Amino acid sequence: MRIDASSPPRLSAKIADMNTPSSDSLTLADIQAARERIRDGIALTPCPPSVPLAEVAGCEVFCKLEFLQRTGSFKERGARNALILLSDDAKQKGVIAASAGNHALALAYHGSSLGIPVTVVMPTYAPLIKQTNCRKLGAKVEVQGTSFAEAKQRAGEIAAQQGLTYVDGYNDPGVIAGAGTLGLEVLEQVPDLAAVIVPLGGGGLVAGVALAIKSLRPQTDVIGVQAANATAFSAAIEAGSPVDVTTQPTLADGLAVSRAGSLALEIARQRIDKIVTVTEADIALAVVRLMELEKSVVEGAGAASLAALLSGKLPELAGKKVVLLLCGGNIDLTILSRLIDAALVADGRLARFTAEISDRPGGLANFATILTQLGVSVKDIVHDRTFCAPNVAAVNVLCTVETRDAAQIAELYRCLTSAGIRHFAHVGRE
Incomplete structure (x- = not known):
């Protein structure tokens, strides 16, 4: 299906x-x-x-x-509900969770406000700012595992060793009810x-x-x-x-x-x-x-x-x-x-292409005139004389341009073809 x-x-x-x-x-x-x-x-x-x-x-x-x-996501709803539902003994011992970000932040914040110790295990790909913010909110952070599954396994080990309650970010009844x-x-x-x-x-x-x-x-x-x-x-x-x-x-x-x-x-x-x-x-x-x-x-x-x-x-x-x-x-x-x-690329508002233009005086000016007449804005342009065609009278230019939409990109390529300028797109739409 x-x-x-x-x-x-x-x-x-x-x-x-x-x-x-x-x-x-x-x-x-x-x-x-x-x-x-x-x-x-x-x-x-x-x-x-x-x-x-x-x-x-x-x-x-x-x-x-x-x-x-407060911490930037809906996760706070489930985290707070699950924490409040804990027994007094579980609240005293604390909770643990595996999370790459939002669930960890939510537990850290509401654990701090409710006086419940929080430990989070974050995989190595978790953004550094989220790791830092979890610590600022009072959580103990351990970075372990190259995947969420590995981080969760480590969190389970710590929970068993220290008697902590594991709070699942999406499969806990209290968390789901809060969401x-x-x-x-x-x-x-x-x-x-x-x-x-x-x-x-x-x-x-x-x-x-x-x-x-x-x-x-x-x-x-x-x-x-x-x-x-x-x-x-x-x-x-x-x-x-x-x-x-x-x-x-x-x-x-x-x-x-x-x-x-x-x-x-x-x-x-x-x-x-x-x-x-x-x-x-x-x-x-x-x-x-x-x-x-x-x-x-x-x-x-x-x-x-x-x-x-x-x-x-x-x-x-x-x-x-x-x-x-x-x-x-x-x-x-x-x-x-x-x-x-x-x-911007997906929206047809940014494109990159290589064009072969004349290396004689006026070659670049003629090329720029085409772009100007179309209303295309040049973001970046790089000349390449070393890895271009054997024609010593020509030079490759790698251009990144800003456009209105995909239709304008297509019109740009048609105009280049009409002017006899060889080109191919790296990114964007023909």
Whole structure:
């Protein structure tokens, strides 16, 4: 079964046919209780309409600004709820978790506010700033493992040795119930929504949100979106139970888990309507769209919901009222410039090509005139006389140019051809 926009509009019937029974371990009452439990420590984030996003998406768009939480993500909801639910003995001994970022930050912050010791094991690829911030928030940080699975294994060893409670970031009942409070808020803020789009990693967020929304407004579609390089949840649905998958590097690092949560799968499989898979270019473009149109800096995982809407894989939402969960804002600034460039390339606003021009006086001027007449802005140009063709009267120029869109890039290449200038593209679209 292929799980994306080419699948039937609703997947619930197929998912329900699997042998795994539906979970009764978590109910709407648990989510409602979690909301009261965490109310004093969690921000009620706004969910305003977005006119500019509606114009480019072709539907009514509302953005749940969950990146405005203190540590920058929805993870605070589940972390606080799970910590409060601990026994007095467990609170005194402390908790531990494996996380590359947001779950660790949320536990560190709320553990500190509740007086509960927190240890986090972070894989070696976790951004240095997130490691530093966890320590600033009072957590004990150990960096171990080249993958999340290795970090989790190490966390389990420490938990056994020190008697700590392991708090899973997406498969813990308290964490899922806390995440579900997002669904309650969305229904109150946009009561007649047609669909909510939820980023999909291990499944804790979509499980909680789907349980809340389907319990109170079953006609609302719950759509999950996963990165093409991290497909643990769809693989679990196809297999009928969680399976290990190999993840590839992705801009949506918060979704890059190798195995979906079993409890999350039980809850979500009966309630999720559709899963859309987005590419790295889709994610990069969504991050940049949010910067340009919403003036918001959202990490790749948080922007995945917009990526799904802009990917063209949800035509059935045209004209409808849609909520995007922008669930995290902890983007790694060391890759931000690369992400922006990738998005500009995907958007047809940045291209790189090599052209062979005359090395005689006026050759470069003639070439520049073509670019000027088209309104193309030159970002960088490099002459290459050494590794060019044997023609001593010619020189290669490597150009990076800023353009309006893909159509202008195509027009540029047509003009170069008409002028007799040989060229080939390195990046961009012919």
